Amino acid sequence: MIFDFSFILVAATLLTGVIWAIDSLAFKPKRVAAASAKGIALDNIREPLLVEYARSFFPVILIVLVIRSFLFEPFRIPSDSMMPTLLDGDFIFVNKFSYGLRLPVLNAKVVAIGEPERGDVIVFRLPKDPATNYIKRLVGLPGDHVVVRGQNLYINGERVKVDMVGIYEGHGHDGAQLATEHLGSRDHQVLYLPGREARDYDEIVPAGHYFFMGDNRDNSRDSRFFEVGFVPERNLVGKAVRIWLNWDLPSAPIWDRIGDPIR
Template sequence: MIFDFSFILVAATLLTGLIWGIDSLAFKPKRVAAASAKGVAPDNIREPLMVEYARSFFPVILIVLLIRSFLFEPFRIPSDSMMPTLLDGDFIFVNKFSYGLRLPVVNTKVVSIGDPQRGDVIVFRLPRDPATNYIKRLVGLPGDHIVVRGENLYINGERVPTELNGPYNEHGTRAMRATEHLGNVDHSVLYMRDRYDGEGRDYDEIVPAGHYFFMGDNRDNSKDSRFFDVGFVPERNLVGKAVRIWLNWDLPNAPIWDRIGAPIH
């Protein structure tokens, strides 16, 4: 069980629903009968303040819970590990039903809909701390042999094609930009060429069954599945597929207007 905002929504939904339901079944009939005996019209009967609040908030909280749990959930990007695809300060929508419907809090899948595809940008729960959400690009599927040698990525013995696009000197970052052809997705990645001996540039592992391998698009400035603190991500930890940016707000340059509404590839 994960004690996060979903837990608060579930608890609030249960609490307000119970208060409203118990009052409707047990206490409201008694109030109405007592008021009628005194000649007071039912429309003039005041509910207890707690019941009034519960009746008002229950449907609102329930709708928010259902949308966040089964349709779309908003997230904020807190780092530059997915540059240039996502920037620090981007607010995104994550599709919660891309890979199946899961119950909130317990995160148990109840309906299977689709499978993650190589190249998807996915939010997942950190295996060693499920209360923490990470967002990275899916690189390795179960059973894949993943090798990283410097700037080169190999999947099952085949080098993933890349095309250098020149320097990237935006948003406080100096790097080399390239287009990577990963599965059916063409997307941009960044390399910091002054980090040839950096951690994460020499990797060779096979993805276990039921797990996935993720990397950040900012390849030399991303803590991802190459590192022990993240490692392979089990299927049950997947939250959903990132689909669209709905706001960018990172002071002092906020907002970046042309990012609002942009799809995530």
């Protein structure tokens, strides 16, 4: 069980729903009968304040819970580890049903829909701290042999093709090398930082687990590090699909990022 905002929503939904239901079944009929005996019109019967609040907030909280748990959830990007795809301060929508419907709090899959694909940008729960969410690009599928040597990435013995584009001229990391990586059927941009020591790696992804890397290859704490490691399937939250706002002072907002799809 994960005690996060989803837990608060579930608890609030249950609390308001139970209060409303108990009043409707046990106490409201008594109020109506007493008012009728005194000749008071039904429209003039006052509900207890707690019941009034519960009845008003229950449907709103329930709708938010359903949307956030099964459809889309907003997240804020807190670092530059996914540059240039995502910037610090980007607010994104994550598709919660791309890889199946999961129960909130318990995170148990109840409906299988799709499978993660190499190259997807995915939000997942950190295996060693499930209350913490990370966002990285899926590089290694279960059973893949992943090798990282400097700026070279190999999957099952084949080098992933990278085309150098030139000097990155975006937000932050002046002088970084910009490249286009052809990961499976996906083309996306990555950054390499001059002077940074590369994090080499050589492992086989276990069954039921995934290997993730940040697009800012030399400035990303990802599956190459012990603190993250392989991510089990049950920790996947959803697929990042679109940027809906960027707000990171002093440059905020960056208007041309609003509405951009995440590739």
